[in-house]
Amino acid sequence: MTQTAFTNFTLFDGRSPHNEPHSWFIVDDATGKITNRGTGKMPDTTHWINLEGQYVMPGFINVHTHISSDPATFDGGRDRSETETAVMAYQNLQALLKSGVTFIRGCGNSYDVDIKLKRMREMGLLKKTPGIMPSGRTFSMTGGHGDHPHSTYLVDSPDEVRKAVRQGLKNGSELIKLMATGGVMTPGDFMADPQLSIDEMKAGVTEAHHKGKRAAAHAEGNPGIQNALDAGVDSIEHGFYVTEQEAEQMIKQGTYLTPTLVAEWAIPEYGEGTLPKWEIMKAADALDDTYENLSRAFKMGVKITCGTDAGTPFNTFDKTGKEMELLTTKLGMSPVEAYQCSSINSAELCQIQDEYGTLEVGKYADFQVLAEDPLANVEAVQQTDKQVYLHGKREF
Incomplete structure (x- = not known):
């Protein structure tokens, strides 16, 4: 040896x-x-x-990444071919690793590109890339957050969710990402808009758990955060308007919270004159509430993970260090507490804590x-x- x-x-x-x-x-x-x-x-x-x-x-474990997205194009990559998407995703993986991220969890990617790149990585065909827990495509209602070709299973009943999640797991998804609310980047919906119902999400959670996998919910406002918690998801992604009552439920259920502060911060910071005004206003209007709500949840004892939402506008794949800064300056964590969001909590969320973190x-x-x-x-x-x-x- x-x-x-x-x-x-x-x-x-x-x-x-x-x-x-x-x-x-x-x-x-x-x-x-x-x-x-x-x-x-x-x-x-x-x-x-x-x-x-x-x-x-x-190395950092970043549990919320979109390697199929380009933070400079602002469209989620809906018009790119699979070949173009794959090449860009490979470059994004390398940028993540160079910035100190040694393991990622996909949180929604076009063409299931993260699933396919993980297979290639395991065959030794990809160099200088972090470990990958792929999600593949997300699960959204028709007209909901992320509804565009190649990146989403459109589901409009518990049975449709059940069948689509089973297909996603068959394809290689290791995380089931459910859309519980509207979001910043989708025109015509808002953080407070509930989307997939409790019963729909519960069907997805059940199927994920049957295979020993986790389920995450994109949930920015209410009542969607509450719906996702009642459906039994393992992590709330974003959670900008999490209430004290919801934080207590998260602690009781062992639900993790991924703030993605840098994603919301970057849009008003860099978007003026480039992004639509409605998108900038959505993010800017929520920032102070986000810091207050997530700081309270942290101080109550909710387990906070490390995720950047990399791939959203101006949110490049080297921003995990900036997320650590925001966790300290905006949520009141010490540097140690911020890093442990990655080394301990992110590893546990990904169920890899025996070997990583x-x-x-x-x-x-x-x-x-x-x-x-x-x-x-x-x-x-x-x-x-x-x-x-x-x-x-x-x-x-």
Whole structure:
């Protein structure tokens, strides 16, 4: 068994609230997993890498991505061919990894492109890409959020949801994404518009759970958030208008919340003169309420995950570090708490916590190397020339 030792760095392992200076760990080259870890004197080994006093922390797990979307075109990619979409999605995967994201969960992608790219990745055909939990297409009502060709199963009854979800699972979906409300990017609907009903979503949740998979709901306002919770979804995506009562229900049910703050922030920040006024106003009008509502949910004890909604307007695939900044400055988290949204909560939501998320013995050596201390300055993770390792192998 050949091994590689990494030495001379300060470690934030994703679980402990403190850094460990003078750290080292050893990685099995065959499995990519950490076999030993410590501080001070390192065991003798033939192959070692000196990280020269820098800071090591886990790679990010981003649980809300749309790799088939282009944040510069603003149309969700509805007019692109499957070939064009696949090439762009591959480039987006590489951008995610370069930014320090070592595992993603798809949250709706045209042509089931994330399912297909995952298969190619497992065959060794894709280079410099993060691990993938694909969703494939989403599930929406006719005329609902995301209703356009190639990206959505249109479903208008519990039976239609049941059949479509079974088809999605057959195709390789590992997450079932249900549309509970309208959204920012769809003309003619609003965050407060309920869309799929409780019974419709419950049918999707049941089918997902039968296969051991999770179900997520796009739910920005009410009553859609409440409907999704009553349907038993595993995560609320966005949740901008989550109430105190709903937060209590989420804690009781173990439901996760993915804020995607950077997606809502980017539209009024960069969209003036480019995006339609109705779209900018939807996002801008909700921002202060979003920060207040999600901050309250966090302080109550709702499990917050790391997701950026990457692919929405101006929301490029290198923005996970910005999400960490917003979690601290807008929701009141410490840097450690923000990072643990990824290293602990996102890993648990994806049911991969036994092998991913934290840098502990028995888990994959997926990590990023930073010049500055990320616990002292949350903006340190936005470093553009960071080193990124996947299973102990340097990718960037």
